[in-house]
Amino acid sequence: MGDLDDLEVDDADELSLDEEPPGSQLLQSTSKRVRMIFSVMASPNRIDILRILNSKGPLTYSELKSLAGFKSKKESGKFAYHLRKLLRQSLVALNKSERRYTITNLGKLVLSLARQIEERSIIESGKMYVRTSHDSIEEFNTQKIIQSLVREAGLPLELAQKITEEVENRIYKYQTAYLTGSLIRELVNSVLLEHGYEEYRHKLARVGLPIFEVQEMISNAENVDNGVEGLLFKTGQIVFAEHLLTSTLPKDMADAHLSGDLHITNLGLWSILPDTIFINVKALIEDGIDLKGKSLSVCRIPSVKTLNDLSSALSMIIALISKEASQEVVVDDLIPLLSRYSKDLSELERKLVDSFTTSSIVVGYNNMSTVVSFRIPLGTEQKIVKTVLSAYKTYAKLTPIPRIGLVIDYEKGRITDVSEILSKIITLGGKVMFAKHKTSQKGITCPKNSTSTVLHLGSLSINLPRLAFESNKDETYFRARLALLMKPALDSMALRKKSISNLIRLGVNPILAANTQYMQRSTVSLVINLVGLQNAVYGILGFKDDKKGQEILHKVIETAVDIASKKDKDLGINVIVCMTESDGSERFIALDGRKYGKGSVQQITDTETYSQGIVFDIDKLSSLTGKSAEITECNKIGKILNGSFLIQITIPKGTKAGDIKKVIEKGASITSSFKPVMQAPICGNCGFKDEKLGDKCPACKSTYII
Template sequence: MKMSDEELEMDLEGDLDADMDDDLDADLDDDSDSQKRGGILQSTSKRVRMIFSVMASPNRIDILRILNSKGPLTYSELKSLAGFKSKKESGKFAYHLRKLLRQSLVALNKSERRYTITNLGKLVLSLARQIEERSIIESGKMYVRTSHESIEEFNSHKIIQSLVREGSLPLELAQKITEEVENRIYKYQTTYLTGSLIREMVNSVLLEHGHEEYRNKLARLGLPVFDVQEMITNLDNVDNGAEGLLFKTGQRVFAEHLLTNILPKDVADSHLSGDLHIANPGIWSMIPDTIFVNVKELIEDGIDLGGKYLDVSRIPASKQLDEITSALSVVISLLSKEASQEIVLDGLVSLFSKHSKSLPELEQKLTAAFATASTTSKYNKSSTNVSIRLQLGSDTKIINSIINAYKNYTKLTPIPKIGLIIDNEKGKITDVSATASEIISLGGKVMFAKGQTSSHGVTNGSTKNSGPLSIMLESVSINLPRLAFESNKDETYFRARLALLMKPALSSMALRKKDISDLTRRGLNPILAKNTQYMQKSNVSLVVNLVGLKEAVFNILGFQDNKEGREILHKVIETAVDVGAKKGKELGDTVAICMTETESATRFATLDGEKYGKNSSLNSMEGDSYSEGITIDASEISDYTAKSEPISECNKLAKLLNGGLFVTLKIGKDAKPAEIKKAIEKTSELTTSFKPVQEIAICGECGFKDEPFEDKCPKCKSPYVV
């Protein structure tokens, strides 16, 4: 008759009490016999023999290992972890556990009904491990756990092969290094050999012999165990679930590769020290930052994915409304993988121009297309990944339908991934300002501009007469306060340092352009390669961002914020533009200088605060970052004219910067749509481009944002407010 787990456990406890009495009697008998045989304690050798018999079973060693790492455990927990999951194996498990209990290698806490490993059990486990390791050494064989998920016998010839193939070492030197590494392995009696451990030893020997360059080629790229554990622990910093975790890990590896093996040392050091900042270094050499593309051509011609994305449905040339909106969401999703900051989509109005008779259906299907496209992964947490560019003055009905669809999408999405860029160069902003104001109050992203501009204010003026695609590489920012700190209040020397820093940075960006073109040609970015004639027709601009210009000129170089001081500020921009133009001519590339928003401003301010002290120039900063672009307060805009100082200075900077100026229209958090509408219309009369920004409270727990709130979410009562 089979017994249940509970019955077996009760039987085990009863046996244990009886066995302990029997063992005690047997020990006493053995003691008296031993005294009769001249005092030699035979009981000790018997106990050792019994313990060795317990160690003879892999199952029992496994139970000890589990209790050592996971215990204390209940009977059922231990049984499950030890792999005895079927009812047929219950008796077998009870037999093994009884053996361990009888020899006091495992103990039972009767009040908690949990099993623990004893000190004797730990000693036995340690001994088993030592015997296993020693047997490997004595056999003369060592086994390597490779990074290819296999165990292979140690072979020193493989080290020589790696040194020659990966590090380009001369054969004689490779043999010498390998011999020293092999001696160390045997000397340390290392039993658990891994590929990474051997590589560490090789690199250590190379450094000791002064071969740092070879060591850098052979270094393993990756994360320390602690960092991996931290990433798993702090999941608040990870978007997109497991995909985001894996992506973040991969980015760290490729960023390290960029800084140690691809960039020139002076540029890498400038980034690491904080003289300049490279955004998204993990994908720097793989994909561009911003792409302007005509989506009408893509969808009407059909998309050729070739042999890539074989699990994605192929998109034929689309004509019907259903087909077009479905294709649009797929195109947005796929294009989002081929740029690190933003995709700006042109041609949406003309794409839907034949469907003006079914506007309600268009709005509904377009809302769904935006929602579907928003589910794709993101490279950059802070930027608008996709922007729909609408040129006013064309088909007003279609434009309003697209804006209404975007408004519906904004209501559904706590933090929208998609944004609007409204180009009012040929149309009236009053046609859309009411709806745009509602969108802004809902937390939507709207940019107003004249001409081709990204949502972060970088202009693309050179593309008006070019092909269907334009690309911007804009991931380098320069820390102007740092240059000012190191210029001893000498404005001429400051500008000379700026010129010196820009030249190698631009050379690196030219190399980046070449790398991206090469990888695109080889299929890494299939839509760019196959559908946009990227290699033949695209226009690529290298854009450099200036950070902290105001702090550098007014706080550190010591100029007053007056006409003379602003002239110096303008001279700095002119110097950067001139250096960019000369270097661009030398490289055969278009170079533009901009002032836009990036994560570099906070990083620069933090590094400079650590280096020069918090009271150096940081005391006059707003917040904890350097200035980027220009901020205009919406509450004051009604008092301004084109000649007002903030507006005239803003327009002067926009004219000097050939890459664009990011202008933020800061709207009070309590402002209503009607007030936002007035501020937008007035600002559009005074400046060429601007982005209205209003703080909206969003619940970080449930995503609620339907009404304004301060400390607690009205829906779920969570205090976690984004």
């Protein structure tokens, strides 16, 4: 009936327009034009068509018809009639080459006018309407407040009715004719707080950003990587981080993070993604990747029969799997996978460069710091190994900041066979870790003989100097405080495991979902990182770096490992303690400086970070042997820890490849794992990178070197 009424009204309008009194032809045509446009606005169906084209256009005839709700054949004539009206008045235009309909500028003006008329009529009617968060305007209804209080906050019905009555009175008292959902929620929360119902208010809190911060983010968009995707990702991270701290984590753990007792890296991703994944690429490619109904815009990987197939599959796997961890994915068995293509090594190298460079375009879309590292075991398939290293060198030279790394496993091979090319890779800013086992760039180890996918849930670092400051130089009390902090921290990480496991089961991480069969075919570890141990023991507790002081340091680690072992049994999850780098170290120093004074902090460290593992410089390393006290102490700590112990070797900027080669070979001769750290200069203007880059870029002549 509605459409037939529209038809009758419009026809009547058209008849009446023909009976205009004589007058100025210009005024007459203008008046007729306006009347015709208003007649078009009289139909809600035509207003809907304009709204659809404004939000979703350009659209084909069939797409527009379906979205407008004209789905049966009987309604085809009605839809054609309404569309013809809009076309005649130039409110809608047809692109004849593409056969798509779009809204014109005049149509947008009419739509805006219709919206203003609707809003003004609502205000003049005296009724109260609400702009909801679901893109709609609804009449104010107190029953919806009651439903939200009961459903979201868990209030008893009688209390919900009482709170709603008070909120309603305030709304009428303020004479607010136009409401928003967020304003009503603020009023509800205010009433809850006034009555002492803080816990209920906490459940109703809105997670999001103030308008000012959103505007600031847009204004400073030049500081955000990856364009619009980076802007949206940063916004999403802020929302999920706030949700974690206000709703997911227990209050004592959220307070511990905010106060600086501990630090959680990647707050926005903490309860969504694992930190580190160890996965077998050979099994992935041979079994195939079944994304099921997820990522329908991604090509499905066919069976790999040629080198071209392998290159495409490898590129896609790197890009996809990088989105399923927040820090690093360690990929194993690349060398065995490539062994069948050893007949043409030059072509293999070209294809590997293609895989690395093309996949890097996608790496970092969702997780901007995720590294994909390939474990390269030395001692077998030497030609394939050198081909991979040569391809990686090209990739590192082409990419200003690589997101692909290498883990060189020299347990069964000699570093000297590859130290020359690796030294050149390091000068180009390549990410290289050396170890005698499966490990990540941060030194997080994988369980030995593990054939399944391994997930590490870490990103939680404990501020040991803070605990020491609060212990009044009593090392027993210090260790007791450490134990007290670790227990709830590990309980929170167990909750994190449940959250991530559930998301994997739901297919949010499609590759992990297929590869782990919903976590039944995988190993999961919870990782606690100790930051500032040396600063706490030697700087604050007052012990010297001698035998007695080292014994105290060992006791602290043993306390942490003991708590981890007990929690391992209680939770049924592998719990490990490590000493590796953390992005929370600088934050710890800043917070401790405010709390205890910058002078107190400067007395215990001469750098901008607390101790993270052990750091050697080149000069110090050159004087060490396998029997040196420093190396003996490193080995001792490594044995006590049930996780990992990162040894970093700092290399000054501008060090020649030949000198780095000596550093690599020396490091391999005295320790089981280490990571060279060197800043590679990059032109901040054009991205040019070369070991010979000086104060001025040879490519663009810019002096902006980073």
